[in-house]
Amino acid sequence: MTASVSIWGVGTSRFARQPDTPPTHLAWQAVTEALDDAGVAPAAIEAVYAGTVFGDPGVTTRTLQHLGITGVPIVTVENACASGTTAFHEAQAAVGQGRYETVLAFGIETMTAVFDGPIEPLASDPEGAQGFAMPSLYGMAAQRYLHCHGVAPEQMALVAVKNRRNALNNPRAQHSGEFTVEQILASRPISDPLTLLQCCDISDAAAAAVLGPDRGAHTPAGTPDVAVRSTALASGQAWDHTTDLVWGWQLVADTATAAFESAGIGPGDIDVLEVHDAFTIGEIVTTEALGLCELGGGGALVESGHTSLGGTQPVNPSGGLLARGHPLGATGLGQIAEIVWQLRGDATGRQVDGARLGVVETMGGGTAGIDGNACVVAVLEAPGGRR
Amino acid sequence: MTASVSIWGVGTSRFARQPDTPPTHLAWQAVTEALDDAGVAPAAIEAVYAGTVFGDPGVTTRTLQHLGITGVPIVTVENACASGTTAFHEAQAAVGQGRYETVLAFGIETMTAVFDGPIEPLASDPEGAQGFAMPSLYGMAAQRYLHCHGVAPEQMALVAVKNRRNALNNPRAQHSGEFTVEQILASRPISDPLTLLQCCDISDAAAAAVLGPDRGAHTPAGTPDVAVRSTALASGQAWDHTTDLVWGWQLVADTATAAFESAGIGPGDIDVLEVHDAFTIGEIVTTEALGLCELGGGGALVESGHTSLGGTQPVNPSGGLLARGHPLGATGLGQIAEIVWQLRGDATGRQVDGARLGVVETMGGGTAGIDGNACVVAVLEAPGGRR
Numbered sequence: 001m002t003a004s005v006s007i008w009g010v011g012t013s014r015f016a017r018q019p020d021t022p023p024t025h026l027a028w029q030a031v032t033e034a035l036d037d038a039g040v041a042p043a044a045i046e047a048v049y050a051g052t053v054f055g056d057p058g059v060t061t062r063t064l065q066h067l068g069i070t071g072v073p074i075v076t077v078e079n080a081c082a083s084g085t086t087a088f089h090e091a092q093a094a095v096g097q098g099r100y101e102t103v104l105a106f107g108i109e110t111m112t113a114v115f116d117g118p119i120e121p122l123a124s125d126p127e128g129a130q131g132f133a134m135p136s137l138y139g140m141a142a143q144r145y146l147h148c149h150g151v152a153p154e155q156m157a158l159v160a161v162k163n164r165r166n167a168l169n170n171p172r173a174q175h176s177g178e179f180t181v182e183q184i185l186a187s188r189p190i191s192d193p194l195t196l197l198q199c200c201d202i203s204d205a206a207a208a209a210v211l212g213p214d215r216g217a218h219t220p221a222g223t224p225d226v227a228v229r230s231t232a233l234a235s236g237q238a239w240d241h242t243t244d245l246v247w248g249w250q251l252v253a254d255t256a257t258a259a260f261e262s263a264g265i266g267p268g269d270i271d272v273l274e275v276h277d278a279f280t281i282g283e284i285v286t287t288e289a290l291g292l293c294e295l296g297g298g299g300a301l302v303e304s305g306h307t308s309l310g311g312t313q314p315v316n317p318s319g320g321l322l323a324r325g326h327p328l329g330a331t332g333l334g335q336i337a338e339i340v341w342q343l344r345g346d347a348t349g350r351q352v353d354g355a356r357l358g359v360v361e362t363m364g365g366g367t368a369g370i371d372g373n374a375c376v377v378a379v380l381e382a383p384g385g386r387r
Numbered sequence: 388m389t390a391s392v393s394i395w396g397v398g399t400s401r402f403a404r405q406p407d408t409p410p411t412h413l414a415w416q417a418v419t420e421a422l423d424d425a426g427v428a429p430a431a432i433e434a435v436y437a438g439t440v441f442g443d444p445g446v447t448t449r450t451l452q453h454l455g456i457t458g459v460p461i462v463t464v465e466n467a468c469a470s471g472t473t474a475f476h477e478a479q480a481a482v483g484q485g486r487y488e489t490v491l492a493f494g495i496e497t498m499t500a501v502f503d504g505p506i507e508p509l510a511s512d513p514e515g516a517q518g519f520a521m522p523s524l525y526g527m528a529a530q531r532y533l534h535c536h537g538v539a540p541e542q543m544a545l546v547a548v549k550n551r552r553n554a555l556n557n558p559r560a561q562h563s564g565e566f567t568v569e570q571i572l573a574s575r576p577i578s579d580p581l582t583l584l585q586c587c588d589i590s591d592a593a594a595a596a597v598l599g600p601d602r603g604a605h606t607p608a609g610t611p612d613v614a615v616r617s618t619a620l621a622s623g624q625a626w627d628h629t630t631d632l633v634w635g636w637q638l639v640a641d642t643a644t645a646a647f648e649s650a651g652i653g654p655g656d657i658d659v660l661e662v663h664d665a666f667t668i669g670e671i672v673t674t675e676a677l678g679l680c681e682l683g684g685g686g687a688l689v690e691s692g693h694t695s696l697g698g699t700q701p702v703n704p705s706g707g708l709l710a711r712g713h714p715l716g717a718t719g720l721g722q723i724a725e726i727v728w729q730l731r732g733d734a735t736g737r738q739v740d741g742a743r744l745g746v747v748e749t750m751g752g753g754t755a756g757i758d759g760n761a762c763v764v765a766v767l768e769a770p771g772g773r774r
Binding site for chain 2: 048052053054057058061070071072073074075076077078079080086089090093094097098099233234235236365373374
């Protein structure tokens with residue numbers, strides 16, 4: 001028997017390259033905001049699920065100790081780019097199954113500490129050791145996709161235009177700006193057809209959410225609870241390169257189907273989404289796999305304005321990974337925070353009017369993403385339920 | 388409502404410095420043995436909790452993919468030296484709460500890939516950066532303990548004598564041998580009063596357990612299920628250096644109390660234990676904190692033979708971390724495997740006669756263990772229940 005689970009509060013640090021800001025300070029910004037938003041004290045937290053990818057062993061317990069969260073079960077999870085949403089998924093399950101009443105989901109990553117300077121390939125990562133890094137993987141996927149489905153490079157670039165513009169109204173975003181399609185395409189080539197402005201940057205940040213049973217209308221801090229309608233987590237099958245589906249398509253589709261069925265919704269019901277756009281091709285493939293359009297229709301979808309702010313189903317109003325930033329372990333909880341703000345009407349300057357149902361999707365995969373990827377999809381609902 | 392949870396099968400690789408054995412091969416040894424022991428196919432695994440500390444991001448999903456375990460939720464956890472038992476704890480909870488029916492708990496660590504050669508201190512670890520590594524922490528704890536409680540260095544050395552002797556009958560152990568107390572104390576000083584033979588080594592290994600609901604007498608592979616009576620996980624409070632309790636004492640005592648109460652047992656009921664003896668002082672402090680003797684009585688306890696093979700409550704029949712080896716993420720599941728073999732009567736050469744109730748304890752902590760530690764205690768019961 002599963003109890004209803006709500007998000008009581010959320011918080012994030014700024015997303016930026018900020019090597020001089022220690023992890024304890026990033027954690028303080030995110031967790032203190034989430035606790036205040038939830039109206040609970042650090043001592044009320046009964047368990048923690050924390051996500052980090054390249055964080056030093058113990059970085060989560062150490063930073064939380066400084067905030068007075070200690071002496072409770074703290075489980076640090078790693079699931080590549082989906083680590084933050086994996087922590088959220090496990091926290092949601094722990095509350096839903098009645099293991100705990102008040103659980104903190106937390107994510108932290110200080111990528112400048114790892115990726116400034118020359119990078120040694122991971123010993124266990126044969127693709128990475130051969131130079132097959134994430135941009136290469138996504139570049140190959142984009143090439144294949146353009147070839148099979150007739151999407152134009154200009155349509156791919158429109159994702160970057162949209163998301164970097166959205167971030168202009170997100171004061172915590174890493175890279176905002178007004179760009180033209182031509183400027184996006186003319187930026188430095190990274191992995192053909194991806195150019196620099198179609199790739200996310202490395203980032204340092206923390207993000208957090210406090211989860212518990214629904215508290216109804218009267219919450220300590222006055223901010224209403226947001227309901228978790230469902231979450232789903234799956235790890236990926238190896239990519240079948242003989243199909244026309246590029247990397248991630250099937251995994252996202254399967255995970256979304258599980259989450260949507262569990263929530264009793266269809267793709268057409270969704271008002272706002274934060275999805276995994278580490279590279280522009282990612283958002284195009286993901287909007288298709290989530291069912292916002294047909295296979296191969298993702299380019300036309302972004303071109304139509306359907307996913308823009310003011311469109312029918314805005315995608316990545318925060319700026320997404322491309323513009324808000326992509327601090328691996330913190331990313332998923334940054335997405336959760338944005339959707340919570342949207343569903344409470346608190347996303348000043350980038351608010352999706354009347355948003356009642358929001359979806360978060362995160363795709364994880366090391367450089368060996370072909371055989372080591374993972375996906376989390378979560379369905380969140382505005383206070384008071386749907387109209 | 389929590390269902391009864393059993394261990395269907397266990398497996399481990401050899402524990403050794405084996406830098407030329409790739410992680411996929413270590414995983415294959417451990418997981419294949421566990422699956423065969425459980426009598427289930429890779430496709431039967433519905434979810435995985437995997438522990439690693441210094442493993443590359445994705446190492447767990449990549450190695451499992453090669454074994455045909457893919458497309459299911461895989462959550463990689465990190466909880467310092469307690470990562471393997473944290474994975475076990477979460478797997479146990481997932482089965483007990485009915486989230487899944489067949490769950491793999493898996494641990495892997497290839498420490499030679501990280502710790503051969505000069506070691507850079509972790510950026511987030513101020514104690515480590517000042518040279519305050521694990522042997523220093525345990526050395527200071529030992530100094531304090533000897534001062535406060537009158538334990539003799541010779542008693543501490545007896546832990547190493549016992550565990551290295553026990554490992555003589557464990558073909559997968561890393562360091563076995565027949566030593567005298569004098570030889571232990573005369574080995575190279577590491578962090579006074581700890582000498583080389585009182586410290587565990589770095590190690591490369593994998594270990595695994597398959598968990599599910601109890602299947603009764605008839606199992607596919609013919610090996611009986613071992614019941615999980617309880618598990619408890621807690622993270623530590625900062626060490627209060629104004630007390631006479633050395634590092635870890637209170638955390639282990641609190642976690643053990645929770646596990647024993649949940650299982651409805653007392654310390655006197657336990658027939659066999661695998662506990663965290665990364666350094667000799669660790670076993671002495673832990674046997675006290677688990678309630679096998681009074682505070683300060685741990686030295687006399689080992690000297691009495693109470694914890695030797697043939698004694699009333701043998702501790703670390705496998706050789707423990709000191710002699711079997713301590714490959715961080717794999718350690719906890721190595722302990723679980725040993726207790727399962729003991730409770731099934733399969734621990735040839737080191738069998739504790741008639742063992743019905745076994746306990747695993749793992750203590751985790753980075754070099755900043757003072758404020759970032761964790762503990763897991765699990766109570767396991769022989770097939771057919773207690774006499």
